[in-house]
Amino acid sequence: MKPTELPFPATAAAGDAAGWLRFDGIAKRFGDFTALAGIDLSIRRGEFVCLLGPSGCGKTTLLRILAGLEAQDAGRLWLAGRDIGALPPARRDYGIVFQSYALFPNLDVAANVGYGLVTGRADKARRVAELLDLVGLAGCAARYPGQLSGGQQQRVALARALATSPSLLLLDEPLSALDAQVREHLRRELRALQQKLGVTTLMVTHDQEEALALADTLAVMNGGRIEQVGTPAEVYGAPASRFVAGFVGRANWLPVEVDAAGAVRLAGVVLALPPAAAELRGGRAALFCRPEDVRIDARWTPGAQMAFVERVDFMGSARRATLSLGGARQIALQAELGPNDPGLEVLLPGQRVPLRLPPGRLRLFAEAA
Numbered sequence: 001m002k003p004t005e006l007p008f009p010a011t012a013a014a015g016d017a018a019g020w021l022r023f024d025g026i027a028k029r030f031g032d033f034t035a036l037a038g039i040d041l042s043i044r045r046g047e048f049v050c051l052l053g054p055s056g057c058g059k060t061t062l063l064r065i066l067a068g069l070e071a072q073d074a075g076r077l078w079l080a081g082r083d084i085g086a087l088p089p090a091r092r093d094y095g096i097v098f099q100s101y102a103l104f105p106n107l108d109v110a111a112n113v114g115y116g117l118v119t120g121r122a123d124k125a126r127r128v129a130e131l132l133d134l135v136g137l138a139g140c141a142a143r144y145p146g147q148l149s150g151g152q153q154q155r156v157a158l159a160r161a162l163a164t165s166p167s168l169l170l171l172d173e174p175l176s177a178l179d180a181q182v183r184e185h186l187r188r189e190l191r192a193l194q195q196k197l198g199v200t201t202l203m204v205t206h207d208q209e210e211a212l213a214l215a216d217t218l219a220v221m222n223g224g225r226i227e228q229v230g231t232p233a234e235v236y237g238a239p240a241s242r243f244v245a246g247f248v249g250r251a252n253w254l255p256v257e258v259d260a261a262g263a264v265r266l267a268g269v270v271l272a273l274p275p276a277a278a279e280l281r282g283g284r285a286a287l288f289c290r291p292e293d294v295r296i297d298a299r300w301t302p303g304a305q306m307a308f309v310e311r312v313d314f315m316g317s318a319r320r321a322t323l324s325l326g327g328a329r330q331i332a333l334q335a336e337l338g339p340n341d342p343g344l345e346v347l348l349p350g351q352r353v354p355l356r357l358p359p360g361r362l363r364l365f366a367e368a369a
């Protein structure tokens with residue numbers, strides 16, 4: 001082996017593709033209150049990560065620590081193999097967009113976008129024009145923020161954040177002040193822009209629909225901790241905790257009995273599930289099931305359970321049915337059926353219909369405390 005070919009390059013551990021940006025045990029307290037209880041998160045170069053969680057769970061605090069606007073009490077931050085945890089904000093190489101537009105009201109659009117550029121005048125003008133083109137605002141350079149809509153102001157803020165071609169784009173609820181239509185439109189544009197530029201992006205949101213639509217990876221936070229990291233499909237389809245299951249998407253929580261051998265009974269009927277984990281045996285548990293995974297059949301087949309159709313709501317592209325199970329119709333659940341679903345022909349209020357719960361889609365959790 002030649003002396004330059006070391007088996008484990010010294011930079012690989014901290015700067016490899018998978019751990020390009022790393023939060024390593026980041027903790028933060030405000031007085032007695034623990035805002036972040038040891039956050040570990042690894043982000044690939046070029047990845048779009050959404051930090052998703054309810055109000056007060058620590059999303060903004062984590063973003064501000066990464067930006068150097070808040071100091072962590074413990075833990076380290078790595079970017080491309082460098083420990084950036086003690087660097088001043090200006091040396092951390094990011095652009096940031098906040099919920100409120102935070103533009104300079106007394107500067108026109110071009111001056112807002114070019115604010116952080118230290119190049120010569122001609123270069124600056126060229127770069128500003130390029131950025132305005134990129135965010136679809138060519139022709140608005142001479143306007144003032146007060147003459148722009150909310151959506152346009154957020155585009156200016158985005159252009160400003162991208163002006164210096166930073167390694168990282170940080171977004172704190174950038175779309176949440178906008179109305180639903182503009183928000184959805186800008187969401188698509190943001191994703192397209194991020195993919196085009198390949199800029200590693202960390203976006204904070206409490207809107208699960210937005211997170212599912214935008215992110216390569218979701219980090220679901222609760223009470224200062226990350227409860228799950230995964231692709232939108234993983235988090236939606238296989239939630240790791242009861243909190244994640246309830247927070248991301250819609251869910252049925254069905255009360256079930258688990259016997260000493262681990263068999264799971266719903267309204268007295270044994271479900272075709274593998275034996276429940278030991279700690280769930282001999283009591284009640286909560287069975288999680290997405291409404292779109294509830295199967296309604298036109299005819300009864302072995303394994304089906306009869307359900308009573310309480311009501312059917314027309315939702316445009318789908319029907320949402322409220323069903324009940326059990327002799328006293330004591331267990332309520334929701335089912336969502338697409339327009340071509342064969343179960344639709346029997347789905348009428350007041351009918352009893354065969355219902356199946358696909359075992360692969362079910363998850364068993366301890367009952368809520």
Ligand SMILES: Nc1ncnc2c1ncn2[C@@H]1O[C@H](COP(=O)(O)OP(=O)(O)OP(=O)(O)O)[C@@H](O)[C@H]1O
Binds near residue numbers: 054057059060
């Ligand atoms: N400077 C501060 N002093 C004291 N407490 C703070 C401070 N900043 C944040 N907190 C508290 O820390 C917790 C986390 O705040 P943070 O702003 O990170 O939440 P968030 O997840 O961004 O919520 P939201 O979705 O409402 O923006 C909250 O309970 C908040 O009250």
Ligand SMILES: [Mg+2]
Binds near residue numbers: 060061204
């Ligand atoms: Mg916040």
